[in-house]
Amino acid sequence: MSQTTTTPPRERAVQGFARAFGVQPQQLSRAPARVNLIGEHTDYNEGYAMPCAIDRDTVVAAAPRDDDVVEVLACDLDGASARFRVDDASDVAGSPQWVRYVQGMVAVLRERGLPVRGAQLAIAGNVPQGAGLSSSASLELAVGQALASLNGWQLAPRAMALAGQRAENAYAGCQCGVLDQMSSALGVAGHALLLDCRSLDVQPIPLPANTAVLVIDSKIQRGLVDSEYNLRRQQCEAAAAGLGVKALRDVDDDLWSRRGGTLDLVVRRRARHIITDSRRCELMADAMRQGDLPAIGRLMRESHWSMRDDFEITVPAIDALAALVQGVIGDAGGARMTGGGFGGCVIALAPVGQVDEIRAAVAAGYRSPQGREAEVHVCAASHGAGSLA
Numbered sequence: 335m336s337q338t339t340t341t342p343p344r345e346r347a348v349q350g351f352a353r354a355f356g357v358q359p360q361q362l363s364r365a366p367a368r369v370n371l372i373g374e375h376t377d378y379n380e381g382y383a384m385p386c387a388i389d390r391d392t393v394v395a396a397a398p399r400d401d402d403v404v405e406v407l408a409c410d411l412d413g414a415s416a417r418f419r420v421d422d423a424s425d426v427a428g429s430p431q432w433v434r435y436v437q438g439m440v441a442v443l444r445e446r447g448l449p450v451r452g453a454q455l456a457i458a459g460n461v462p463q464g465a466g467l468s469s470s471a472s473l474e475l476a477v478g479q480a481l482a483s484l485n486g487w488q489l490a491p492r493a494m495a496l497a498g499q500r501a502e503n504a505y506a507g508c509q510c511g512v513l514d515q516m517s518s519a520l521g522v523a524g525h526a527l528l529l530d531c532r533s534l535d536v537q538p539i540p541l542p543a544n545t546a547v548l549v550i551d552s553k554i555q556r557g558l559v560d561s562e563y564n565l566r567r568q569q570c571e572a573a574a575a576g577l578g579v580k581a582l583r584d585v586d587d588d589l590w591s592r593r594g595g596t597l598d599l600v601v602r603r604r605a606r607h608i609i610t611d612s613r614r615c616e617l618m619a620d621a622m623r624q625g626d627l628p629a630i631g632r633l634m635r636e637s638h639w640s641m642r643d644d645f646e647i648t649v650p651a652i653d654a655l656a657a658l659v660q661g662v663i664g665d666a667g668g669a670r671m672t673g674g675g676f677g678g679c680v681i682a683l684a685p686v687g688q689v690d691e692i693r694a695a696v697a698a699g700y701r702s703p704q705g706r707e708a709e710v711h712v713c714a715a716s717h718g719a720g721s722l723a
């Protein structure tokens with residue numbers, strides 16, 4: 335859910351709830367968006383990624399109903415609303431996309447044997463939509479948290495993340511991995527997460543001191559469901575099958591040198607991106623622990639080039655934007671496209687003292703193909719989903 339007003343999402347959710355339902359909400363929950371520092375499309379290949387939950391949230395104001403009907407209001411979509419019975423939640427045919435995420439969470443949590451009664455929900459957020467910052471995962475996790483509180487049970491953050499992923503896969507039509515939901519569920523303030531997408535182990539990695547996390551929205555809209563995301567996933571699965579492994583995570587140097595050349599050329603390039611970007615995550619964790627900014631920058635640049643040349647998910651305007659920002663940062667950090675691709679944002683790690691210079695360079699030197707200026711967000715690494723007091 336996106337919005338243009340500066341009123342915080344919490345207030346808009348509460349006000350929207352009171353207007354729509356005539357009473358005050360009993361419960362408030364929130365879940366953050368995320369930006370991925372490195373390791374793109376590695377999640378569904380069971381490799382490593384390094385996301386960071388950011389201080390852009392979806393908030394759900396909620397109260398229970400004494401029947402099995404869920405009423406839901408989207409404060410940011412001109413007050414769009416929906417209504418469904420919990421036992422019809424899995425019937426998403428004909429539902430608008432935003433409602434599918436809500437229905438999907440209800441359906442998945444019920445599949446897992448958790449009691450979900452009727453509810454009134456009002457949703458507001460400040461996550462830029464279609465920018466690749468995972469507004470959908472933050473919606474899923476905020477709704478899941480609200481349903482847990484209303485129905486008197488708890489789910490461990492990893493289990494809630496997996497429920498969100500299944501809601502998206504089975505009910506919203508995107509075969510995403512678990513990156514977005516894991517970062518929204520398990521974010522740690524001031525830290526990125528080195529995420530092992532096979533074991534779901536998470537190691538918080540402190541962000542280097544005096545380093546700003548800049549998320550630069552190219553204003554080139556993207557849509558995972560409509561994009562080539564699912565095709566990339568199929569190509570990675572074809573590569574794993576061709577190499578005789580369960581997932582590209584399992585490809586070592588020996589296997590790659592013996593069998594990599596047998597793959598179809600395009601499939602081979604897709605696989606090479608995944609294998610190298612997953613390794614870059616581990617190297618990035620080392621570089622961040624050591625505060626080695628030139629190494630961080632090098633890894634981010636290599637990751638961008640790998641997405642551009644091997645995975646082919648960047649677009650020329652974003653290549654130019656990343657290069658422009660990297661040119662300002664020099665050796666003091668890095669910039670690369672982040673997220674699923676085909677538009678969205680550039681992530682930059684840069685000295686706090688360079689923020690104004692980067693803003694000025696982007697304002698002067700970048701326009702999207704539609705002539706739009708980029709929007710520069712300075713983000714803080716945030717904690718994961720939870721209830722609000």
Ligand code: GAF
Nearest residue numbers: 374375510511512513673674
């Ligand atoms: C999207 C997906 F939802 C994630 O699972 C991940 O694959 C990402 O694209 C690319 O790294 O955000």
